[in-house]
Each structure stands twice: as structure tokens, then as C-alpha cells.
Amino acid sequence: MAHVTDGLSSSENEDRMALVKRSILPVKREGCFPFSSIFHVFPSCFRSIQCAFRWIGTLGLDQRDICGRCIDLQDRLEEGHPRENHDQLQILQERYDQLDETTERQLVSLQSKYDSLYEHYIALQKHSDYLTSKMAEVSANSGDLECLNDPFANTKLANEFDNNIRNNLWIDLCENIVDEKGDHSEVEVLRKLSNMMQSIHGMCYDKADNHIREFLFLDPGDDLPFLKNNLGVYSTRKNIAHNETVTNKIKLEIRSSLQQTEDYQELVRDTSCEATTSLQEFVEKFALYCWLMTVATPRMVLRFDAVGRPYDDIKDRYVEYATQDEVEDEVQPVGTVKCVAWPSVELQDFANIWKKGEVVVTKS
The missing domain is CATH 1.20.5 (Single alpha-helices involved in coiled-coils or other helix-helix interfaces)
Known part of the structure; x- marks a missing residue:
């Protein structure tokens, strides 16, 4: 029995013995009757003998010859x-x-x-800022170009004036006053506001010129010196004019003077407190920017000299203001400017236009 199980595990021997026993079980169940043994015992014994011979045929084989896949798997396990x-x-x-x-x-x-x-990069940036500052000083000293390094440069002031005053205050103010004063036409309200803005510009212009005359000990009627020949004086005037004390004084003086005019009193008459407050705020802020532009180098001015001129001749400086009703005039011909609703922002010598104005054009 030891020779039979050589190379085989106990589990494999048990499986093969079970095959032999499975063929003998029907004989035990049926008994040894003469007829039943003939039909049942012989086939069962034949299968058992066949399995036994097959089992005996494997006794001389080595276990390694049984399954090549198992050997390959074992080699892989040994390698890993x-x-x-x-x-x-x-x-x-x-x-x-x-x-x-x-x-x-x-x-x-x-x-x-x-x-x-x-x-x-930081070193280059500092060097670039230094060169920019020096070039800005050269531009400012020339008297013809604005100082780009100046927080109160002409371009910056023009943009702030257009955004902060025109877009944020003036447009809403016109609509509110026109709605509240039904007895005044839209063109009439625009004309009164235009007269007030022109008065503010004139007062700022006169005050700035008087500052120069005080520096140079000139009489009120004396002509002012040219900018190029007196850059130091104009630069000093500009620095003093930006002082907060000076700007507050200018705003109060202009507001007090403007409140005495007929146009101002007619606009605030029979209007709400909200509209009156909006008008006062507009006057003060308009005066502030007008003052800063007047003392700039080179000087900036607001143009109102378009009334009565054909609109086609001033399209480079103004755009047409869209009124609610068609504008009529008994004297001025069709296509001419009836009123300057908003001034243009330009240089004093007409050399440059920063912002276009708006005009009311006669239609019939």
C-alpha cells in the first residue's frame, strides 16, 4: 500500500478510493438475488475494475509529470x-x-x-519710474504738454469731470428739475443750467488770474505773463491751488455768488428739497473740477461759444443732445445750435480737445 501511494497526497488517494467504492454501493443496496446480481453487479464491477486499472497505471509516474501547469505555477511562486x-x-x-x-x-x-x-525686475521698474518722472517734468516744463506723472494731469481731470459730474450728477439733475418744473420747457432748464456753469467757469478763471497777479505784484488790469517764461510762478500757483483749504474756500465763494443769480433762484423756486440739495451738490463739485482745470498747466477751459453756429461746423467738438420734444426757434435757422447743454473740455489755445460737449440743435 505504501508503494501505491508513493508520490500522491492523502487527499488524492481518498478521491481515487472513493471511485472504487462508489461502484460497489449499488450491489450492497440491491442484495445478492440471482436476477439482480446479473443486471446490476456486472456493470458496476466492470466500471470499478476499469477505474482500478487506470489508477494502477499511474503508480509508476512521478508527481511532477502529472500537471505541467502546476509545475509552471510552482516555478513562478519560487521566482516571486x-x-x-x-x-x-x-x-x-x-x-x-x-x-x-x-x-x-x-x-x-x-x-x-x-x-x-x-x-x-524691481530694479528695472524703479529705474523706469525714475525716467518717467523725469520725462514728465520735462513735458510739464515745456508749458505745452501735460505732466503724465501728475495726479492732477489734464487727461485725468477731464475723465473725472466727465464721469463724476456729467454722468453721475448733471444727467439726473436735468431730469429731476424738468419733471418737477412742468411750467419750464426742457430747453429752458438746460439753458439756465448752462448759464450757471458758464458763470462758474468765469469766476474760476478770474480767481486763478488774480493769484498770478498777486505773486507778481501786478495790478488787477495788467496782462499775465506767458507760461513758458514764468514756469516757476505757474507751478507754485498750481501747488497752492490744490490745497484743501483753498479749494474749500473757492467752492463756498462760488456757491454763495451763484445763489444770488436769477437763473439759480428760478431753478430752486417751487422745487423739492431733494432737487435743491442735488443742485447745490452739483454746483460745488462742478466748481471744484472747474477750478482744478483752470489752474492746470497747460490750462484747460470749458467752451460755451457754439450758440448760433451751424451744427455741421462744430461736430468735432460737440454732439447733439436728444431732447424729448422737437426744438423750435423763430429766429435761428434749422440746423443751428440753440443752446450749449454741456461744455466741451479743451486747451486754452484750441490745440487739444479732451471731451466733447453737447448742444441742442434747432429742428424747425
């Missing part, structure tokens, strides 16, 4: 030894550490280069 896997993982970890150290050194190098380039 845990110790060898551990060694491979160790090698991979060492390579990863080396790559990690290399990446870290590269990052440190790149950071150092970035810091160096950033310092160089």
Missing part, C-alpha cells in the same frame, strides 16, 4: 520569493529617494533664479 520582492522594493525606494533629492535641488535652483530675476 518574498525576499526578492523586498529587495526590488528597496531598490525602487532608493531610486525614488534619488529622484526626490534631484527634484528638490532643481526646485531650490529655480527658486534662486526666480528671486534673482525678481530683484532685477
Whole structure:
């Protein structure tokens, strides 16, 4: 029996013995009757003998010859030894550490280069700002160009004047007053506001000229010197004019003078407190920007000299104001300017136009 089970495991021997026993079981169940043994015992015994011969035929074979797939699987398991896997993982970890150290050194190098380039950029930026400042001073000293480095440069003032005063205050003020004063036409309200703005501009102009005369000890009627020949005086006047004490004084003086005019009193008569407050705010802020533009170098002016002129001749300085009703006039011909609703912002010598104005054009 020891020779029979050589090279086989106990589980395999039990499986093969079960095949033999399974063929004998029907004989035990049916008994040894003469007829039943003929039909049942012989086929069962034949199958059992056949399985036994097959089983005996395998006794001389080695276990390794039974299944090549098992051998291949065993070889694979031996090749994938845990110790060898551990060694491979160790090698991979060492390579990863080396790559990690290399990446870290590269990052440190790149950071150092970035810091160096950033310092160089800061130095260039400072040098560029210095050159820009010097060029701005040269432009300002020429008397013909604005100082781009100045927070009160002409372009900046023109943009703020158009956005803060025209878009935020003047448009709403016109609509509110026209709605509340039903007995006054829209064109009449625009004309009164235009007269007030022109008065403010004239007062700012006169006050700025008087400052120059005071610096040079000139009489009130004396002509002012040219800007190019007295840049120091005009620059000093400009710096003093930007002082908050001076600007507040100018606003109060202009508002007090304007409140005495007939146009102002007619606009605030029979209007709500809200409309009156809006008008006062508009006057003060308009006076502030008008003053800053008047003392600028070169000087900026507001143009109102378009009344009675054909609109086609001034399209480069004004745009047409859209009124609710068609504008009529018994004297002026069709296509001419009836009223300057909003002034244009230009240089004193007509050399440049920063912002276009708006005019009311006669239609019939």
C-alpha cells in the first residue's frame, strides 16, 4: 500500500478510493438475488475494475509529470520569493529617494533664479519710474504738454469731470428739475443750467488770474505773463491751488455768488428739497473740477461759444443732445445750435480737445 501511494497526497488517494467504492454501493443496496446480481453487479464491477486499472497505471509516474501547469505555477511562486520582492522594493525606494533629492535641488535652483530675476525686475521698474518722472517734468516744463506723472494731469481731470459730474450728477439733475418744473420747457432748464456753469467757469478763471497777479505784484488790469517764461510762478500757483483749504474756500465763494443769480433762484423756486440739495451738490463739485482745470498747466477751459453756429461746423467738438420734444426757434435757422447743454473740455489755445460737449440743435 505504501508503494501505491508513493508520490500522491492523502487527499488524492481518498478521491481515487472513493471511485472504487462508489461502484460497489449499488450491489450492497440491491442484495445478492440471482436476477439482480446479473443486471446490476456486472456493470458496476466492470466500471470499478476499469477505474482500478487506470489508477494502477499511474503508480509508476512521478508527481511532477502529472500537471505541467502546476509545475509552471510552482516555478513562478519560487521566482516571486518574498525576499526578492523586498529587495526590488528597496531598490525602487532608493531610486525614488534619488529622484526626490534631484527634484528638490532643481526646485531650490529655480527658486534662486526666480528671486534673482525678481530683484532685477524691481530694479528695472524703479529705474523706469525714475525716467518717467523725469520725462514728465520735462513735458510739464515745456508749458505745452501735460505732466503724465501728475495726479492732477489734464487727461485725468477731464475723465473725472466727465464721469463724476456729467454722468453721475448733471444727467439726473436735468431730469429731476424738468419733471418737477412742468411750467419750464426742457430747453429752458438746460439753458439756465448752462448759464450757471458758464458763470462758474468765469469766476474760476478770474480767481486763478488774480493769484498770478498777486505773486507778481501786478495790478488787477495788467496782462499775465506767458507760461513758458514764468514756469516757476505757474507751478507754485498750481501747488497752492490744490490745497484743501483753498479749494474749500473757492467752492463756498462760488456757491454763495451763484445763489444770488436769477437763473439759480428760478431753478430752486417751487422745487423739492431733494432737487435743491442735488443742485447745490452739483454746483460745488462742478466748481471744484472747474477750478482744478483752470489752474492746470497747460490750462484747460470749458467752451460755451457754439450758440448760433451751424451744427455741421462744430461736430468735432460737440454732439447733439436728444431732447424729448422737437426744438423750435423763430429766429435761428434749422440746423443751428440753440443752446450749449454741456461744455466741451479743451486747451486754452484750441490745440487739444479732451471731451466733447453737447448742444441742442434747432429742428424747425
